[in-house]
Amino acid sequence: MAEEKSFWTTVPGIITGLAAIVTAVTGLIVALNGAGIFRKSAAGNQSSTETKTVVRKAADSLPGKQADQRRFVEKLKPVFSMTEVQIEDHEYKILGSSLEAITPEINSLKIKIKYKNNSNYSPATFWNEGFRLAIDGSLTAPSGDLSELVERHAELAKTVTFEVPNNAKNLALHILDVGKDISIPIELV
Template identity: 30%
Template sequence: MADEKPTSWWATLPGLLTAAAAVITAVTGLLLGLGQLGLFDAGRPAASTASASSTTAGAAQPGSTVRPTGVPSATGDGAGWTVALPAERKFRAGDVEYEILGAGVRPDVSGQVALTVALRCTNHGRYDINFWDSTFRLNADGISHSPDSGLNELVAGDSSKSGDVRFILPADTREALLRIKFVQGESTAQLAISPP
């Protein structure tokens, strides 16, 4: 009995099961990470950010505010203000798609104007994504404005959600460029603002 050598933990059944579980966990984590980066989407068509960037306000109906029914909107009473939207209103990159549903402007108490854009976020992927203010910026008169609407939603895989993004702008703003940021790049939409 004194001559018995202790066996390595690799040679025991619990040791082998522990090692197998560690390998499976590591491979699963690696595959999930690569899937999140879009490595397995090689067969899908390329993102449509190039065509979405070429939208112009000239193709929209000037002087019209589009505010679809049934869409939550915090645009309030615009008292005659209108927003002309571009003809192309859907922007997609990878599994994420944003659609401009409408827009409205109203005077703000601070002597500025509040531009609210109603958007729909569609998640064509399998995993939840954020639908939040951080995705959007508005360029007006050479200044990039961040929204102050507090939008922060999760959109589950293969589903859509609508929400409002609000920007506070100088009252003399007449043209603005909505920027939608994707992991793969950025799309833009020109908005024309007309006072009463």
């Protein structure tokens, strides 16, 4: 009597086994991502205003020498001219901010904002499209991925992130809502 082959040694059996492994690994990755394993630390989302560092190159003080790779640190703190804005049924409150170096030329400005939807009728979108940063007069979109739906009579605090050149002189946060543009000047001290 001829011996039968095991299902797992046939081509359909091998393909089925590989598909099961790929499905299991994909499910594991999705579950770990949902649990926050692959997300960045939330240290930038603290509620108080922080002082971070901006890294700049320092020139060598000896005559005839080129600038070396030593760096000095300058502490900068974003200060907003106002921290609360109300536009019709929508309230915005700046809870804190931080400025930190990404590269020697670019900084990351993170602004934690609490949004409150006081509408009696519908949910509202709390997203990047509602914010711009004027950098020396030019409007710039946020670099983060803020996109939340806030139910009526509810509030949510999230961080809006912008990339700011190290040599920026004038900054202003623009809140765009219900056809209005509210500008809040920012001073780096």
